[in-house]
Amino acid sequence: MPKNTLTITDNRTGKTYEIPIEHDTIRAMDLRQIKVADRDFGLMTYDPAYLNTAACKSTITYIDGDAGILRYRGYPIEQLAEQSTYLETAYLLYRGELPTRQQLDRWVTGVTHHTIPHEKIKNFMEGFRYDAHPMGIFVGTVAALSTFFPESKQVFDPEVRRITFYRGVAKTPTIAAFAHRYSIGMPYAYPDNELSYTGNFLSMMFKGTELRYKPNPVLERALDILFILHADHEQNCSTSAMRVVGSAQTDPFTAIAAAAAALYGPLHGGANEAVLRMLAEIGSKDKIPAYIKRVKAGEVKLMGFGHRVYKNYDPRARIIKRTADEVFEVTGKNPLLDIALELERIALEDDYFVTRKLYPNVDFYSGLIYQAMGFPTDMFPVLFAIPRVSGWLSQWEEMILDPEQKIARPRQVYLGEGERNYVPMEEREAVTATRS
Numbered sequence: 001m002p003k004n005t006l007t008i009t010d011n012r013t014g015k016t017y018e019i020p021i022e023h024d025t026i027r028a029m030d031l032r033q034i035k036v037a038d039r040d041f042g043l044m045t046y047d048p049a050y051l052n053t054a055a056c057k058s059t060i061t062y063i064d065g066d067a068g069i070l071r072y073r074g075y076p077i078e079q080l081a082e083q084s085t086y087l088e089t090a091y092l093l094y095r096g097e098l099p100t101r102q103q104l105d106r107w108v109t110g111v112t113h114h115t116i117p118h119e120k121i122k123n124f125m126e127g128f129r130y131d132a133h134p135m136g137i138f139v140g141t142v143a144a145l146s147t148f149f150p151e152s153k154q155v156f157d158p159e160v161r162r163i164t165f166y167r168g169v170a171k172t173p174t175i176a177a178f179a180h181r182y183s184i185g186m187p188y189a190y191p192d193n194e195l196s197y198t199g200n201f202l203s204m205m206f207k208g209t210e211l212r213y214k215p216n217p218v219l220e221r222a223l224d225i226l227f228i229l230h231a232d233h234e235q236n237c238s239t240s241a242m243r244v245v246g247s248a249q250t251d252p253f254t255a256i257a258a259a260a261a262a263l264y265g266p267l268h269g270g271a272n273e274a275v276l277r278m279l280a281e282i283g284s285k286d287k288i289p290a291y292i293k294r295v296k297a298g299e300v301k302l303m304g305f306g307h308r309v310y311k312n313y314d315p316r317a318r319i320i321k322r323t324a325d326e327v328f329e330v331t332g333k334n335p336l337l338d339i340a341l342e343l344e345r346i347a348l349e350d351d352y353f354v355t356r357k358l359y360p361n362v363d364f365y366s367g368l369i370y371q372a373m374g375f376p377t378d379m380f381p382v383l384f385a386i387p388r389v390s391g392w393l394s395q396w397e398e399m400i401l402d403p404e405q406k407i408a409r410p411r412q413v414y415l416g417e418g419e420r421n422y423v424p425m426e427e428r429e430a431v432t433a434t435r436s
């Protein structure tokens with residue numbers, strides 16, 4: 001009968017240790033007993049960028065990167081994109097099960113009742129420069145929400161957490177749309193609670209002088225699908241930021257701001273914006289081979305390609321590609337689509353990308369849809385952040401309720417100077433001179 005343990009021999013001492021394996025994992029703390037001398041600290045693992053370290057147990061999102069599988073609470077992303085709505089998916093992520101009709105109605109009403117932000121939020125936003133990037137405004141304003149809802153600090157109160165979830169999911173589209181309208185000098189459009197979650201967002205973004213904005217149902221549904229696809233993605237950079245900041249028992253609005261700050265980066269949620277800028281820079285299909293050459297020379301990255309976990313086609317990218325066709329039927333084709341398709345075709349046949357298993361990710365085609373819908377390019381990372389709020393808050397809740405979690409605090413391998421004496425200023429130049 002095979003044993004579920006790992007036997008390690010330390011060749012420095014010849015000692016052998018037997019370490020339990022659970023869920024294909026060993027506990028890093030079990031290595032601490034491995035020492036040469038009693039006073040040693042003990043063995044640690046060294047894992048920059050967390051390539052092979054699980055920092056939590058989770059029941060929310062499952063990814064099999066080699067097979068290109070993504071599931072929320074066990075449900076395949078393809079089925080959710082086809083049959084669910086974003087708010088129902090948010091319920092599923094947070095509560096763990098699909099809602100009954102009555103539960104969903106209560107949930108939607110709960111979110112809808114929190115869409116209007118405090119009037120002072122507008123004054124706060126107006127402190128930003130007229131040309132501020134909307135993601136910068138978003139990060140700052142979401143952090144400010146914690147000052148409007150100081151009770152959100154009571155992170156162990158389930159009722160406070162429930163209201164905070166509603167507020168986070170409900171107010172972030174309003175903040176995002178206000179940030180956009182501020183940047184283009186348009187008066188703010190207040191939420192229309194008769195509309196769906198995405199219909200209302202489109203209204204707050206694009207409403208002109210008409211009394212009531214009527215969202216195009218195809219675009220409204222397409223945005224809802226995109227929101228489902230972006231809702232959660234297990235322990236990525238921004239979700240880890242959410243968990244790490246939240247582990248200090250910081251209020252969740254401030255933690256969401258930290259998560260959104262991580263998402264802003266071009267290697268993460270800022271990639272959708274970077275893809276569009278890249279496609280515009282390439283400009284025409286005949287320039288693609290020259291661009292691929294630069295990618296292979298390490299001068300630039302092919303934005304929207306590659307993933308830490310997926311070593312196969314990102315299942316979200318497949319759904320987005322289908323959704324794009326439906327959107328373009330309404331809006332007309334995005335002229336950059338042909339460049340994107342040709343870029344993908346060439347990359348998927350090229351040895352550089354094939355051997356490194358680099359496939360299009362969620363950000364490769366999403367920007368083309370957003371642009372066709374009329375969203376300005378700098379809004380793209382914000383469009384990623386809005387639906388991810390439900391994932392961040394679900395992951396945060398799981399962390400708060402996990403008795404094994406404590407304040408996050410990685411270790412380091414110190415390679416700096418040993419102890420040395422302070423050098424008075426008058427003697428210091430001589431030291432520097434000796435060095436140089």
Ligand code: CMC
Pocket residue numbers: 233236266267268269271295300301302303304305306307308309356358361362363
């Ligand atoms: N273009 C060119 N080469 C790439 C790319 C790319 N987009 N991505 C990875 N590589 C190369 C990389 O240089 C390395 O080559 P080598 O082995 O010769 O050094 C190899 O592929 C392995 O890549 P890595 O850097 O070890 O991969 P990682 O897991 O550290 O990075 C990533 C993952 C997503 C940051 C990276 O693929 C990347 O920068 N992609 C472009 C940005 C992007 O599209 N980001 C969105 C990610 S999906 C949405 C989200 O979750 O945020």
